[in-house]
Amino acid sequence: MQLLTTWFGSFLVDEGKVVHQRLFPKDADAIAERLGRIEDWKVLDEERELMSLAEEVFVIEPRLERAGGNLTKDRGPFLDPTAFGYGPDLLHAAMVRLARGRIRRATGPEDHLRQAIGALDEILEQENALLERLREWYGLHFPELAQTVDPSSYVDLIATHGRRERMPLPPPDSVGAVLGEPEEDQLMAFAALAKSVGERRKAIEGYVEHSVRELAPNVAELTGPMIAARLVSLAGGVEKLARAPAGTVQLLGAERALFRHLRSGSRPPKHGVLFQHPWVHRSPRWQRGAVARAFAGRISMAARADAYTKRRIAPDLLKDLEGA
Secondary structure, rough: OOOEEEOEEEEEEEOOOOEEEEEEOOOHHHHHHHHHHOOOOOOOOHHHHHOOOOOOOOOOOHHOOOOOOEEEEEEOOOOOOOOOOOOOOHHHHHHHHHHHHHHHHHHHHHHHHHHHHHHHHHHHHHHHHHHHHHHHHHOOOOOOHHHOOOHHHHHHHHHHHOOHOOOOOOOOOOOOOOOOHHHHHHHHHHHHHHHHHHHHHHHHHHHHHOOHHHHHHHHHHHHHHHHHHHHHHHEEEEHHHHHHOOHHHHHOOOOOHHHHHHHOOOOOOOOOOHHHHHHHOOOOOHHHHHHHHHHHHHHHHHHHHHHOOOOHHHHHHHEEEEHO
């Protein structure tokens, strides 16, 4: 006998005739659930039940061969769904639900991490532009403040106190111009905006660090969470990072330089985002390529552990790198 599974049921066929059948419920969600299990190479309960009814069952799907069927090239007879009471509208509804479910499953934590990295890059750019504009604007009134405090305190002082006379600092002897009330209001509001952007940037950084430690703990411990997040984002996920050769990991983030080398014959890049790590950018220029290559090899090992074995191997890799 031959086991055939269609979108509306499973059938045992002998010499072109249906001997036993297990029809699926006439419900789009139930049919979509079964079609999804078939796509995932799982054996349906209906198929197992029918296979138990015959001593020898021939199948045309390798999925069913693993469940005990004998693989054959005979496609079997065509089974008309309308003869069993199933119409095309039900098939259409089931396929729509299946597609929606696949789309939902295709979106995971790695996609959110990728978007967060993009948002972080954009908000950093905006924050730097706001700080630069604030320095220039407030510098008309109190240029000496920028050399007195750090950037975060600079923004906080302006947003809280406004003009120089209200600053909790020694009485200033400034060369800046007098600040009017309307200008002070605008500057304080602008500084509050810059402060809010900075706080949002820190919140996104915290989310990225937490997320990448959950997704790739070994890579995060080896490289630092921000570099790890960028590597996972550029590779397209933890599993893709794990499957990538060390040479690819080494050049993640340097795609433009690599394509420029291939197009014009310029010098090839030696590193991508790995340059942000102190081990690479603090190395002598002539050693950076070798350091990045060795570092990328250990990152590949860490990514494979994160993707497959789930073992913590980062401390051993760090000792190996530090002793190299």
